Amino acid sequence: MKTKPFAIAALSLAILELCLLPASWMLSVVFPDSGLRSLLGSEGVRWLLGRYTDMIAGRPLACLLLLSVAWGCASSCGISRVFRRHALLQYRERIAFASVASLSVVYIAVLAWLTLMPHAVLLSVTGDLFPSPFSASLIPVLSFGVCLVSVVYGIVSGRFRTVTDVYRSLFCGISIAAPIFFLYILLIQLYYSFMFVIG
Numbered sequence: 001m002k003t004k005p006f007a008i009a010a011l012s013l014a015i016l017e018l019c020l021l022p023a024s025w026m027l028s029v030v031f032p033d034s035g036l037r038s039l040l041g042s043e044g045v046r047w048l049l050g051r052y053t054d055m056i057a058g059r060p061l062a063c064l065l066l067l068s069v070a071w072g073c074a075s076s077c078g079i080s081r082v083f084r085r086h087a088l089l090q091y092r093e094r095i096a097f098a099s100v101a102s103l104s105v106v107y108i109a110v111l112a113w114l115t116l117m118p119h120a121v122l123l124s125v126t127g128d129l130f131p132s133p134f135s136a137s138l139i140p141v142l143s144f145g146v147c148l149v150s151v152v153y154g155i156v157s158g159r160f161r162t163v164t165d166v167y168r169s170l171f172c173g174i175s176i177a178a179p180i181f182f183l184y185i186l187l188i189q190l191y192y193s194f195m196f197v198i199g
Contacts, residue, residue, distance in 0.1 A: 036198065063139040069143060072177075
């Protein structure tokens with residue numbers, strides 16, 4: 001992953017945050033009746049330091065983490081080779097693909113049973129699919145499915161030979177997505193800082 005665009009975006013977000021600090025103070029002084037709050041005042045400093053962890057540890061971070069785990073696992077198991085044109089698959093790869101195809105059908109059938117049947121467990125109280133417990137857990141369910149299929153494919157095809165190989169595949173996506181994580185921290189901090197200033 002090329003990090004230069006992420007570095008430029010991170011620098012831009014950091015500059016915007018640094019500009020927002022004095023701008024919020026100046027605007028709150030010039031327009032005292034506007035309801036704008038200063039990040040440099042006592043209330044702003046208490047809010048920023050006291051709520052910083054809560055700002056970062058939200059649903060988007062959990063989704064980003066799960067998606068990066070799924071991406072890393074899928075990219076390291078070698079299943080992408082199946083979808084390349086003119087790729088000659090070895091015997092173990094064909095067996096692995098047949099295994100994950102069967103597993104995918106079973107996984108989708110279980111999800112359908114949990115969501116499409118009358119009074120299904122993952123439907124909302126009113127019987128809707130959106131919003132419901134299923135829609136709230138869509139990213140974790142998809143990430144788990146991708147990881148499950150990828151691990152099975154990697155083991156059956158011989159790409160993963162030890163538990164260490166499986167474990168390494170589960171965290172390699174996090175290292176690939178590390179620039180996005182840092183960008184997320186800066187972006188969410190700027191967003192919540194702006195929302196604090198405007199009230």
